[in-house]
Amino acid sequence: MTILNGTLLDEEIELSLNELCKACSSSAEWVIELVDEGVLEPVNSEQIHWRFSGISLQRAYTAMRLQQDLGINLAGIALALDLLDEIDALQARLNCFEA
């Protein structure tokens, strides 16, 4: 059987605005809105030099699904993602204490 090599969505891969839009089949305007809302944090501050990490790509996918499946607006998506991150961090901390 062929062994599939996927892309690990981590902080080491970097994408341009164009590549990010293509990867999530979304418009640049939508990505810019996500940046304005603080959902995505590009590496450089100037829009023409924006680079996004794999974490941003993962967040953009999640944002898209939350918008499509649950009808959440951007502010709600930003809040949901922050809370999900916090739950993950707390869960990891909790696991360290549990026997």
Add this chain to the structure above:
Amino acid sequence: MDFKDYYEIMGIKRDATQDEIKRAYRKLARKYHPDVSKEADAEIRFKEVGEAYEVLKDPEKRASYDQLGANWKAGQDFNPPPDWDAGFEFRGGGYTDGNASDYSDFFSSIFGQGFGGAQAGSRQGAGHAQGNDHHAKVLIDLEDAYQGATRSITLQSPEVDNSGHVTTKQRTLSVKIPKGVKQGQRIRLAGQGSAGMGKGQAGDLYLEIEFNPHSIYKVEGHDVYLTLPVTPWEAALGATVKVPTPAGPVDLKITAGTGSGSKLRLKARGIPGKSPGDLYVVTQITLPPADSDKAKALYQQMQQDLAYNPRSKLGV
């Protein structure tokens, strides 16, 4: 095929109002959304709820579903009665929202006649639709994150055949787990999701990394924690002890006067990567049992000679 009780799936009564159905759906969709839920079968539940809502939100589909009668039980073997949907406008109509391939055989058997493969998924508009993305969790051991691994993953995905019937197809993929993966990270396998409609591209498969609980290590981000039992004399006098790490045992120096619960950092011995994590060793002083006369005598001697009050800071 199995009968599906859409009311039971949504946790509502058969006489629920349309508003109640909508509220139940919104609540369950949030609860089981694969990006939100921590439950293992979230994606299946999410699709099930979506299918139930697809039927119950539409008064016509709901009425024809109700016509099947209330005596059916979930899981019961089901075959639609002949001409059961006569008199309904949508006859042969089928799927309006969502992606047909996400729906069950049961749904197809009662609403899917005439479905010819040209239905559009909700995400992409008519004609050519991109296939749905799939999500799955892959359980790995902590050691796999240190060394990298290959994992076989068996996925069940619904497929639509030429006659429009939905069948569940099992496929097994062999996937490389790269070294340095962390809990919750996702691996994207392009084109391994549902097949697209028409010229639409296939969806992607997302594998979320989850570590099997480890018998001795705990993981937090890229850092790893180990509770290390030490004797009172090792802690008091200092010692060099063997410590296991996921990459093999190392020697650790314990300085004299180390207390219980001290956190000793082994730099860059956590999960590897460009910025590797650390391994934290948390000391736990364990007492030898006083189960022989000699052991008892040693404890009694310490009691007499050390004059130590561990509760002095508590004012007693």
